[in-house]
Amino acid sequence: MNIPDNHINYVEFKAHDLEKTKRFYTSCFGWTFTDYGPTYVAFSESGLEGGFEKTDSKIINGALIVLYHKNLDTVKQSILKAKGTISKDIFSFPGGQRFHFLDPSGNELAVWSDQ
Incomplete structure (x- = not known):
């Protein structure tokens, strides 16, 4: 993939009912879905x-x-050095790996890689 480092690449939402959410x-909006x-x-x-x-x-x-x-690993160390907190350590998922972190205000974001 040719995705630039450090760019917002994906947004993930929570849902109580995936089928109802997909239909909505x-x-x-005409979105298409792939089940995992x-x-x-x-x-x-x-x-x-x-x-x-x-x-x-x-x-x-x-x-x-x-x-x-x-x-x-590189970006995780940068986050820790800048006083961010790792809220979910690196884990694998279909398509790659990722981890979650908290910024100094407590906002949770994630970083993923296909490498």
């Missing part, structure tokens, strides 16, 4: 690719902004 966004098992669906044709993760928890802030960086 398809009907209203029973708890995750990705969307496209929206201007920015993203996905919905199924949750049973109360949704307080349902959006997760995801940045891209080809070297997760």
